[in-house]
Amino acid sequence: xxxxxxxxxxxxxxxxxxxxxxxxxxxxxxxxxxxxxxxxxxxxxxxxxxxxxxxxxxxxxxxxxxxxxxxxxxxxxxxxxxxxxxxxxxxxxxxxxxxxxxxxxxxxxxxxxxxxxxxxxxxxxxxxxxxxxxxxxxxxxxxxxxxxxxxxxxxxxxxxxxxxxxxxxxxxxxxxxxxxxxxxxxxxxxxxxxxxxxxxxxxxxxxxxxxxxxxxxxxxxxxxxxx
Ligand code: DX5
Ligand code: ZN
Numbered sequence: 001x002x003x004x005x006x007x008x009x010x011x012x013x014x015x016x017x018x019x020x021x022x023x024x025x026x027x028x029x030x031x032x033x034x035x036x037x038x039x040x041x042x043x044x045x046x047x048x049x050x051x052x053x054x055x056x057x058x059x060x061x062x063x064x065x066x067x068x069x070x071x072x073x074x075x076x077x078x079x080x081x082x083x084x085x086x087x088x089x090x091x092x093x094x095x096x097x098x099x100x101x102x103x104x105x106x107x108x109x110x111x112x113x114x115x116x117x118x119x120x121x122x123x124x125x126x127x128x129x130x131x132x133x134x135x136x137x138x139x140x141x142x143x144x145x146x147x148x149x150x151x152x153x154x155x156x157x158x159x160x161x162x163x164x165x166x167x168x169x170x171x172x173x174x175x176x177x178x179x180x181x182x183x184x185x186x187x188x189x190x191x192x193x194x195x196x197x198x199x200x201x202x203x204x205x206x207x208x209x210x211x212x213x214x215x216x217x218x219x220x221x222x223x224x225x226x227x
Contacts, residue, residue, distance in 0.1 A: 001183070001188055001190070001210050001213040001214045001217060002026035002027065002167075002188065002189045002190070002210075003025045003026055003027075003189075003190050003192065003196075003206045003209050003210050003213070004025065004026060004027035004028070004029040004060045004169070004189055004190065004191045004192075005022045005025050005027075005028060005029060005191075005192055005193065005196040005197065005202070005206060006029040006030075006031055006140060006171070006191050006192065006193030006196075006197075007019070007028060007029065007030055007031075007051075007193075007197070008029075008031045008042065008140045008193050009140045009141070009193030009194045009196070009197040009198060010193075010197045011197075012043075015047075015050075015051060016051075016054045018197065018202075019051065019054065019055045019056060019057070020056060021197075021202040021203060022057070022196060022197075022202050022203060022206055023056040023057060023203070024203045024206050024207065025057055025196075025206045026057065026058075026189075027057060027058055027059070027060035027081075027082065027189070028051070028055055028057050028058070028059050028060060029060045029062060029171070029191045029193075030043070030048060030051065030059050030060065030061045030062065030080070031062050031064065031140075032044060032048070032061060032062065032063045032064060032065055032075070033064045033065070033137075033138065034064070034065040034066060036065070036066045037064050037065050037066045037086060037088075037089050037137075038064045038137050038138035039138055040138045040139060045071075045074055045075065045078050048061060048075055048078045048079070048080060049078045049079060052078060052079025052080065053079070058080075058081035058082065059079065059080040059081060059082070060080070060081070060082045060084070060108075060189075060191075061075045061080040061082065061083050061084065062084045062108075062110065062131065062171065062191075063075065063083065063084060063085050063086065064086060064110075064137045064138070065086075065089065066089050067089065067091075068085035068086065068089050068090050068096060069090055069091050069092055069095070069096050072085045072096060072099075072100060073096075073099050073100060073103055075105075076099075076100050076103035076104065076105035077103060080105060081105060081106060082105060082106040082108055082128070082129065083100050083105045083106070083107065083108065084107075084108030084109065084110050084129065084131050084169075085108070085109065085110065086109075086110045086111075086112065086137070087109050087110065087111060087115065087120055087123075088111075088112060088115055090109075093109060093120070093123055093126075094123060094126050097109065097123065097126035097127055098126060101126075101128075106128035106129060107126065107127050107128050107129070108127065108128060108129035108130070108131050108169070109123060109127050109129070109130055109131070110130075110131035110132075110133065110137075110171075111130070111131070111132055111133065111151075112133050112136065112137060113133050113134070113135070113136060113145055113147075113148055116151075117130075117151055117154055117155050117158070118154075121158050124158060124159065124162040124166060125162060125164070127166055128165075128166060128167065129166065129167040129168070129169055129189065130155050130159070130166065130167075130168055130169070131169040131170075131171055131191075132148060132151055132152055132155060132168065132169065132170055132171070132187075133148070133171055133172050134148045134170050134171060134172040134173055134174065134178075134182070135171075135172030135173050136172075137172075140193040140194055141193070141194045142172060142173055143173050144172065144173025144174065144175070144177075144178040145172070145173065146178070146181060148170075149181055149182070149184075149185040150185075152168060152170060152182060152185035152186055152187050153185045153186055155168050155186070156168050156185065156186025156187075156218075157186075167188055167189045168186055168187045168188055168189065169187065169188075169189035169190070169191060170182045170187040170189075170190055170191065171191035172191070174190050174191060174192045174195060174209075175192065175194075175195035175209075176195065176208060176209065176212060179192075179209055179212050179213050179216070180212060180216040182213070183212070183213040183214075183215075183216040183217045183218065184216050184217075184218050185218070186218050186219065187213075188213075188217070188219060190209060190213055192205075192209055195209065196209070
């Protein structure tokens with residue numbers, strides 16, 4: 001069970017300090033938005049390079065951008081240990097995933113709430129993670145979409161059939177109130193922005209989320225321990 005706090009909800013004037021507040025987390029989730037794929041603009045390559053130099057934990061880059069075939073490999077080169085592209089924006093997701101892995105990054109594929117998984121199930125062997133959005137991408141602090149849980153289950157089942165170690169990540173509105181449903185549905189990586197950085201004690205919030213996820217996980221044994 002892994003927690004990936006989204007720095008979108010952190011103080012952008014003090015990113016190094018904010019990363020250090022969540023040094024007990026497994027990943028730092030970095031939301032890259034380009035004002036084209038989503039109606040919001042956040043940060044890009046130079047900031048990711050800088051974060052990679054100072055972060056105590058590996059970077060989990062979530063690219064909400066057009067043309068990830070072109071840009072995503074540069075985020076792997078910039079030092080992101082995990083790079084997730086949106087399949088809705090990718091021209092050739094299979095080659096892109098292969099490129100990311102060849103650069104030494106974990107390759108993730110993200111789906112918006114309205115995007116079905118079945119047409120992309122064949123891509124699983126190329127992937128290290130599937131990110132399922134539980135809000136419409138673009139902004140932090142939105143309400144969790146519980147209606148996405150059947151898709152989390154569907155992906156977890158497909159991953160189990162495929163074999164190998166493919167992680168299932170949920171992103172959007174994850175909090176102490178909603179993480180149980182995600183864990184029961186089979187997620188093992190949990191992004192949380194406001195629930196972590198909005199808390200008085202961010203590190204304690206990370207521990208609490210991880211504890212809840214572990215307690216309610218539908219995964220058993222090594223799956224649960226190692227992700
Ligand atoms: C939304 C982003 C999320 C967001 C999560 O487009 O992908 O990572 O920051 O924030 P919360 O946890 O506040 O919903
Ligand atoms: Zn995200």
